[in-house]
Amino acid sequence: MITDLLTIRADRDNYYYGCDELFTRHPEVIQRLCADAAALLPTLLDGLIWRSRLAINAQRRVNYYVKHVIQDGDGKFNKALEWLVDGQDPKIICHPVVVLFSDMVWGRLASRYFFLGRCYFVFTLIVFITSQSILQHLNEGHESEAQQIATFLCRLFIYLGSMGQLFINQARRLASDCKTKSFVSVGCIKIPEYLLDMQNMGSLALLIILLLMCTQEPIFYCAGEQAGRRLAASAPAASEPAASGNLHAESPSLFTQHCPSVDGTGRKDAYAAMSMFAMLLYWGLLIDLTIFSMRISAYTLVCGRVLSEVGLFLGGMCFLIIAFSSSISALNHKSKDFAGIPKGALSLLEIALGMFPTEHFDSIKNEVPVLVAVSVFIIIVIVFLLNLLVAQLNGAYQAIYNDMVGYARLNRGSIIVTTISGVSAKRWDRFLATLKLDERLEFNEGDIGLAGGMQVLEPSNANPTTVDAIRRFGGSTSATVPWPEEEGNDEDDKFERLEKVILRATKKMG
Secondary structure, eight states, X not given: OXXXXXXXXXXXXXXXXXXXXXHHHOTTHHHXXXXXXXXXXXHHHXXXXXXXXXXXXXXXXXEEOOHHHHBOTTSSBOTHHHHHHHHTOTXXXXXXXXXXXXXXXXXXXXXXXXXXXXXXXXXXXXXXXXXXXXXXXXXXXXOOHHHHHHHHHHHHHIIIIIHHHHHHHHHHHHHHHHHHTOEEEETTEEEEGGGGSHXXXXXXXXXXXXXXXXXXXXXXXXXXXXXXHHHHHHHHHHHOHHHHHHHHHHOOOTTOSOSTTTXXXXXXXXXXXXXXXXXXXXHHGXXXXXXXXXXXXXXXXXXXXHHHHHHHHHHHHHHHHHHHHHHHHTSOOOXXXXXXXXXXXXXXXXXXXXXXXXXXXXXXXTOHHHHHHHHHHHIIIIIIIHHHHHHHHHHHHHXXXXXXXXXXXXXXXXXXXXXXXXXXXXXXXXXXXXXXXXXXXXXXXXXXXXXXXXXXXXXXXXXXXXXOSSEEOOSOOOTTSOOOOOOOOSHHHHHHHHHHHHHHXXXXXX
């Protein structure tokens, strides 16, 4: 039925194509097929393509009738791409029709808005790097007042501009999921559905860490301590102006990070550790910028999908380290590197990572039981587990290699859907006007055909065909004349016609 509806027919006056009627009567046809008959999606999408059987200068004309997958009946962005992304089929998302209209929407509209939206995040990352990794090392131990003020302003921007934006975004998504009651169960805990996305989960983790950094900010503690000192010294300072002048002359800058309430309390070390994790999260959240290149995006997704194999390897190695360190601790030996489970586990970890000092192996040689246990550990971890990891990574890569571009396009499709939802109606209408979907396209030269599509040129050897995709009918075009019956196209009819031709040729030769 779908093939029949999407077959282009022509008489001497007009072309007939059921695409408009199909999507007008069933605007959700793609959603229905994705849910109930995914095997028919390629048939539907193939019906939106016309290829010329003529090649000129090694190029072939191809018409893609994509009007109804780009816009809906009201002229808004069609949900077809959203439905295809929800289907999570890496093969159908690479269909030429889907690739054409998704790349067109991305390249001409969505990519600009997405990049502009990420520019602010990149700017906050630059400010964060400046305040945490650059300014504090310019004159280490001898910070100037200008340097301290710059550090304070950068961190204040992070707490207000970056943390504030993250809080607003998280609150909006949480309110949206609460409104629609979109919760999923993870074990025995229900969480909002938006947290299933790694980007949203990373943003929430970054928000929590920035909030903790704000509560442990050394500049705030030192400023509070100095304010308390000035308040306590204000009464005696009124009777002793000279002493007060010396106090103000020797008082440190308002934005210093060195004061008794910070130094020696461990607060600064905790703040530095949180700053490191926040920096890693900032860089990790920039991974979605790889969507500008399908090749880089596919590589990133492949790395993410094989991480499970690395996790299995690390889990097995941790199990063996604990098992062998506890076993070696039970032996009667004098090796300091394996004196107790913690030291033994650390030594075995250094051996597995190739960081164990070679001179320490001399002490192990004198302890035969320890030497045997360490040798068995090396054989299992380095010889067996490490080579098994290589084989697992190779097998996992081979399994997803054919679909990695499809998964990258699924990722880009979800970003397109999210980005277009924030585009104004006026800008969307201007974009549709540039596509000129209401202009009729040529089939072959001088043969004006149907509207609602876009014409491209492809290499003639890409999809070779020698059959006219349009079924043409001669005779009268009167509305009162019945539509001509179409000839059968099954294999039996072809063999019957061939048999008749052979019989006629045989009779003439006889």
